[in-house]
Amino acid sequence: SILSRLLGVRDDDSKFEGGKIQMTSEEAEVVKKEIRVGVEGLIGNTPLMKIKSLSDATGCEILAKVEMMNPGGSAKDRIALAIVERAEAEGHLRPNSGDVVYEGTSGSTGISLAMICRAKGYRAHICLPDDTSTEKVDLLEKLGAEVEKVPPASIVDKRQYVNRARSRAMERNNDESIEGRGLFADQFENEANWKAHYDHTGPEIYRQTGGHVDVVVAGAGTGGTISGVSRYLKRRLPDMKVVLADPPGSGLYNKVKYGVMFDIMEREGTRRRHQVDTLVEGIGINRITRNFDVGRPLVDDAIRVTDEESLAMAKFLVEHDGLFVGSSTAVNCVAAAKFALKIGPGHTIVTIICDSGTRHLSKFWKAVGPISGELAASSLEDILDLSST
Numbered sequence: 230s231i232l233s234r235l236l237g238v239r240d241d242d243s244k245f246e247g248g249k250i251q252m253t254s255e256e257a258e259v260v261k262k263e264i265r266v267g268v269e270g271l272i273g274n275t276p277l278m279k280i281k282s283l284s285d286a287t288g289c290e291i292l293a294k295v296e297m298m299n300p301g302g303s304a305k306d307r308i309a310l311a312i313v314e315r316a317e318a319e320g321h322l323r324p325n326s327g328d329v330v331y332e333g334t335s336g337s338t339g340i341s342l343a344m345i346c347r348a349k350g351y352r353a354h355i356c357l358p359d360d361t362s363t364e365k366v367d368l369l370e371k372l373g374a375e376v377e378k379v380p381p382a383s384i385v386d387k388r389q390y391v392n393r394a395r396s397r398a399m400e401r402n403n404d405e406s407i408e409g410r411g412l413f414a415d416q417f418e419n420e421a422n423w424k425a426h427y428d429h430t431g432p433e434i435y436r437q438t439g440g441h442v443d444v445v446v447a448g449a450g451t452g453g454t455i456s457g458v459s460r461y462l463k464r465r466l467p468d469m470k471v472v473l474a475d476p477p478g479s480g481l482y483n484k485v486k487y488g489v490m491f492d493i494m495e496r497e498g499t500r501r502r503h504q505v506d507t508l509v510e511g512i513g514i515n516r517i518t519r520n521f522d523v524g525r526p527l528v529d530d531a532i533r534v535t536d537e538e539s540l541a542m543a544k545f546l547v548e549h550d551g552l553f554v555g556s557s558t559a560v561n562c563v564a565a566a567k568f569a570l571k572i573g574p575g576h577t578i579v580t581i582i583c584d585s586g587t588r589h590l591s592k593f594w595k596a597v598g599p600i601s602g603e604l605a606a607s608s609l610e611d612i613l614d615l616s617s618t
């Protein structure tokens with residue numbers, strides 16, 4: 230490669246000509262293409278990392294797509310860019326003309342949208358529940374987004390944050406006297422979401438593993454990541470299995486296992502909605518979104534992960550690997566390790582490092598408790614409840 234030739238030149242003083250490394254104009258063109266243009270240019274092509282502790286303990290190769298290395302700190306950069314670019318292509322957004330992107334999100338999507346809107350000449354208006362962790366609200370404000378806090382409410386309530394964002398966009402579009410149009414980003418239903426993972430995250434994993442993937446393990450918030458990645462990889466690798474990692478209170482586990490979203494209360498013969506009562510942020514839902522149900526069944530199995538397990542896993546990854554992750558990543562890693570122990574050694578399992586622990590300091594990491602000064606204190610069996618999957 231050009232790089233190794235240049236490094237070779239550096240190593241060998243005799244090849245210096247006039248004190249300069251000589252590069253042909255073709256080589257200069259290729260090297261220049263490596264310059265990323267703007268923050269958009271930093272999105273995607275994230276590394277795939279082998280998690281050594283989990284791989285050693287299970288005998289499987291446990292690989293993780295390091296999505297926290299996107300410039301906005303999560304996989305949501307990919308979908309925020311895709312949603313904005315699609316709206317631009319369809320003529321719904323024009324840069325620097327007062328257009329505003331609206332979204333209802335308690336998670337990383339708002340941060341990614343705020344970043345991309347700044348870079349592309351739009352304003353961002355983010356509606357979120359008023360109990361959202363303070364570090365996320367601070368970050369949104371520092372990125373210049375307009376933040377609207379609403380009381381937590383059910384999805385059928387028009388004051389709920391997603392519904393509020395949708396109606397704010399409509400209000401703007403219905404008022405001709407206001408400059409600039411409104412776009413409701415709609416990450417749950419907007420199919421630019423799963424398609425971004427189908428077009429990029431999936432192919433990147435395929436390339437980075439040389440096409441060797443036995444299992445993908447991921448949680449679902451909108452469902453975009455698990456659906457897009459799986460749909461792409463299953464086309465290439467029809468025998469590959471997809472496993473959903475599900476936190477407490479999510480209805481998806483029952484949907485995958487038994488075909489129903491609800492808890493079946495056998496004695497009373499009634500159905501009730503799951504109570505969302507978890508420290509985990511960003512994954513777990515009680516309705517089927519268009520981004521989860523992308524027209525064909527993709528998820529083969531599901532694993533339930535308790536908060537105790539994900540808190541212990543977060544601590545385990547710091548203690549063994551120096552890896553500081555957020556709550557949904559901890560859920561993914563518990564499910565990946567459990568599934569590895571279930572299917573036995575020798576398999577390649579890919580999961581997702583969604584974001585860093587820095588986004589979760591005030592809530593999830595507060596509950597993790599002290600990190601042991603002892604090196605590699607606990608074993609995997611110590612932290613997983615292997616009686617429940």
Ligand code: PMP
Pocket residue numbers: 336337338448449450451452453454455510511512555557558583584
């Ligand atoms: N982890 C975190 C921290 C998230 O915010 C989200 C999205 N809400 C996910 C994982 C899940 O990703 P997806 O929406 O693609 O299912």
